[in-house]
Amino acid sequence: MDALDKLGILAEAARYDAACTSSGAMRAPRQDRLGATQPAGCCHAFTPDGRCVTLLKVLLSNACAHDCAYCVNRSSASCARATFAPRELAELTVDFYKRNYVEGLFLSSGVLGTADATTERMVACLRILREDLRFNGYVHAKVIPGTSPELVDALGRLADRLSVNIELPSATSLEALCPEKSRDAVLRPMAQIRSRREDEERLLLAGGNAARPPRLGARGGR
C-alpha cells in the first residue's frame, strides 16, 4: 500500500474526530462539476490574528485495539486498515504544505496496541516534522486516553494544541460502550495539559520563552 492509498483510508477514518469546524455537507466529486464536499481530508483552525488555516486531518493508524461501540474504527468493524510510518506522514505533510494544500496538521490515531505505543509513534512523527523537516506550521494532536504523563508532555512540546475527546458524559455510559477506557484515563491528561499550560504561562510572564531553531512555515499560535 503506498502513502496515497493509506491517506485515503486514514483521512476518511479521521472524519468523526472532533476538530474545530465541520460543514456537515456530503457531496462526492463529479466529472462535470467543480469542487466537492468530500467526506474527509482537511479541517481548519483559527489563529490569534484571525486567519483560518487549513490542516491535513488524518489518523496515524485506524488499526485500533479497542472496540468502542460507536466508532467506525473499532476493532470489530470490517473496514480497510492502514498505518503510516512516522516519517511517511511527516514527509506527506511537508509535501502538501509546499504545494499550498495545507498549512498544518491535525493528528489523531486509533490505539495501536497500547496508548503509550501509539503516542510514541505520534511523537516520532512530530519530531521528524519539527526537527528534521523544520516544519514550523500549526499542529493539533489528540491525546490517546491512558497515555503516560511523560509522553503527553513530549507530545505537547511538539504540538501547538493538544486535546482529549470526552466521548461520553458519564463513567457508566463509558463503561457500557467503551469497556477498555476509563473516565480517569480521559480526565487525567486533561488535568495535566491544563496544569502544564498554566506553568508555561507563568514562565512566559517571567520572560522564560526559549528560542527555537528556524523552521518551515509560519506557526499559527497556541
Ligand code: SF4
Ligand atoms: S479507542 Fe478511539 S479509535 Fe479506538 S475504537 Fe475507541 S474511539 Fe475508536
